[in-house]
Amino acid sequence: MYYPPYYPYYINDYRIHGAPPVPPFPPQGSFPIPDLGNLFPGFPGGQSSPPGFSGGGSDQGPPSGPPPSYTPQLQQQTVSTFAVDAGSMRRCLHRFTYVWLENGRGFWFYPTFVGRTSVAGYRWRNFRWVFYGTDTNRIRSFQCT
Template identity: 65%
Template sequence: MYPILEQDARFGGGQQPGFQPPPFGGGQQGFPPFGGGQQGFPPFGGGQQQGGAPSTPPPSYTPQESASLFAVDPGAIRGCLYRFTYVWLNNGSSFWFYPTFVGRDSVAGYRWRGFRWVYYGTDLRRIRSFRCS
């Protein structure tokens, strides 16, 4: 794709003839835009985020909570990645969530704040139950 230089001109080194630096901010032949990953590169900050927050609000209804007899585990909530998910926390809070990352002990994504999506993450032990739509 691009030649590897021992010293790049942008950092005070020499430049090989014919070298074209990659176009920053995306482009068809360059590196993906920040937060992307469309051309085989993982996005910054993790390898599972795809495109960020949803472009639409969540559903207008609130689903009914079902009793959860087991702890919330990564395998269970992983099935909700990139789907509107309603979350009930142990502290009584509940909200629409759009998960984009599931780790061993945590989940992150976007939480609906009434009129916009805000990036949010929490420990899985704080989640009482959840339901994907």
Template identity: 60%
Template structure:
């Protein structure tokens, strides 16, 4: 039985043609369950702080049929109270480099000049997702790796 997480989403095969809804995986794809969907913060009265399905990698519902295991939630403590010094990055940020920062407090500098503490929980081929420290709380956040100028794990 397909999971709809409380949404009434009627499926009318003749409407979409081919017996499948656009944007959804074929039946049986992914072992019958969609790991990480819906994203954290989606229910329970919490304010959502996530990206729409289809963004980036494969965990936390990005996309909803992607691989990866859902791992816990945000850190139980705030990030360090200092701002680390940025080091010059001569190369583009790649998934292998930032993967070493998984589940560690990481300071991120974006190309647009923004900077913030981040706690990554997923690294995809083109994106990273996790929790961003904003307004004295952790908010689920994801971004394209091309938007990151540099980063530093603590």
């Protein structure tokens, strides 16, 4: 034989019967909010990133103007197993860089971060800078100005 479970408190018409009364909510401003301003101090030496971080750049935002008006020519190079080494792109941080992807598309790019296998920054699209990131294995070639 089945016996339904016993619940000392049950809901009926949105009221809980048999439960202790709920105290009224305290008035606004009665709870002091602590000052958390110096709870999380910056990194030593005023750095904006942890010590020893070698990610390659900080995000300072997009450039203030448009990229150069010309399009560089893609240099024919020998075939390699890997398209682009991420370390080689570090020299292009915060510089106008023209990027050719493996799918044949090319665009102006302003890199602000270079990681081990990815790059991020701003891509010139529709006459404005748009944040963009990609894996370095999608990049066929690039050229800094």
